[in-house]
Amino acid sequence: MRVLLVEDEKRLAANIARALHESAGYAVDVAEDGQEGYHLASSGLYDLIILDLMLPKLSGQELLTRLRKHEHDTPVLVLTARDEKDSVVRLLNSGADDYLAKPFDLGEFLARAKVLVRRGKGQRSPVLSVADLHINTVERAVRRGHREVALTPMEYRLLEYLAHRPRAVVSKAELLEHLYDYNWEKFSNVIEVYVSGLRRKIDIGHSVKLLHTVRGHGYALRADREHS
């Protein structure tokens, strides 16, 4: 998952980004003003936007309104130090999906962020299931049948992203975009390396293969044998 954090308070942005990265395995891009934030947000690359309200150049409220006007439906979690009722109502009415008042609890923040990512992908349960593969997005634990599967952080990220879009074919380019932030150098064969590692861990020893390569298109997580 890739998250855009629009926050001009550098120290706060660093803390939040670290938490998102460490505890949810999300890739995080930080924008320090509203204009940059809008520019990045409208690229459509993100699975979640975390938005501060008091921003230089373009206010969070304005950014949100513009984003929704141009029909970008990325979930938006607003951070605000002003918790007056009317401003909260205005926020929600102009398209925010959730909000948190500063100073917030980091645990609550992470939980809400995960909920929004899940909901953005059309999922409600924190446990994503494909056949007998279960991915607990809260504990970041993966089980195939009754067996725990130990994954590296990058493998987990890859699996979670695919599991959020079951049966769909996800291109390599999309995976690159959503699993890395701008600070990483991207090599396309990196994905192939992780996919093969992941496949070894979840599919070997099972008659039903789940992780499929659709040649020339990308990858899909599904429980059928046609393309195996």
Added chain:
Amino acid sequence: MDMPCERTVNIAEQCRWQMIPERHFSLTGRIIATVIGCQLLLITALTAAAVAYGRAQLRKAFDESLEGRAISTLALVRYSEDRPPDLTFDPELTPPSSDPLHKDLFEIRQSDGQILAQSGSVPSGARRSHGNYANLDVAGVPYRAVTLSNVQVLDTEEGLKSPARVTVVYAASLLPVQQNLAELGLSVAGTSLLLLLLASALMTWGVRRMLAPLRELAEQAGAISVKNWNFRSPGKASLPRELVTLTGAIETLLKRLQDSFRQQRDFTSDAAHELKTSLAILKSALQSLLQRPRSEEEYHTGLEQLLEDCARLEDLLGRMLRLARIERWAETGLPENLPATELHSTCEAAISRIFALAHEREVAVELIDPNPEPIYVRAEPEDLEVVWVNLLENAVRYSPRGSKVLVRIQQNGAGTTRISVEDSGPGIPPEDLPHVFERFRRGDQSRARSTGGFGLGLAICKAFVTAYGGGIEALPRPTQGTEMRVSLPMDSHQTTMSSPVSI
């Protein structure tokens, strides 16, 4: 954040309560009472005048008729047909009494004192000299008598050498006159009272109507609260002239109150915002540090950053408290015994404090003070230093690397001195110039935020300079950059203080 609101509401409530228990007179009541009082006085005077005039007129008429009756009685005295000098009286023809209940009294005496004729008994005190009147009391009834003494008998008899003479005393009851008078008085007073009643009713209605705008005004003013600052003055055109000024005054007062309330609320809300943000940084840093086991080095850098965050919070609090202290001066006035502070040294101190930042940014700071004698200002030296440091900090932060910031001390004439801090940074957009001294100014936050300020520095400068009786303005420099120009009144004892130095 709700605190100040609630406090203000309570004050408004208290005022309301203080007003109710006291008894207040009604303006309508007073106006009506005054007018009715005046009218009553007028009616009394009018009735008295009418009665006095009527009495005089009635007396005159009564006296005339009394004299007429006496003369007509005299006309009944005739010479006897048998013995001519002797007189007779014909009682058949005596005129009827004016008051049917109390008979007229008269007596006619001949010149020798013999009574020729009489009706009833005329009291002896009734007789006066000719043509004069006497007031009598006959068995409790007031009478008035006229005396015609020694008048010639009107009947003429030829051949008589000298005509006979008689004295007539004629008295009639005054009761009818008195009754008339009473009726007159009653009718005048009655009519006037009736008119007065009518007038009062009209006036009550009129005064109520006239005072209606006042009541409406009061209602409008009463509806004002922290939640509702709307004051709709009842239609200006229909307002009496006297109330237009009042309405204007209320509107101005409200505007000022609202402004200061809003300013206060904005400040509280901005301060809360800044504090919450700072707290959010601290909290998120701590929680993210605790999220999983860290290496000793990670803990160390984490704690160091936390310490930095604490210092930032401390700085913010310090600035807010400083601002609050100056605000208090606005109410209590400047503290007495302010020292005479030498300007040059405070500028030098400020420059040395900013040196590290300037060095880091490769910006030079130069102090230009061409004045031959030191300039003194009545102020706390630390406060002045804070002002210079804040101005210099801004200037240095926005100056391009390798440029120079100038501090100029000038004598302005007319007892003021001017201190300018000039930078050659990107300058302030003209539309932002009037707002740079506002607290937590939001014009361009990237300027304040990304450079570490809170938008309080310039507000503090302005507050200090204003408190010390001076002024501050931000001006674009003709070439490039900004000039912050402070003017302060010079110490009035400057000459006496500096003279020992020059001697």
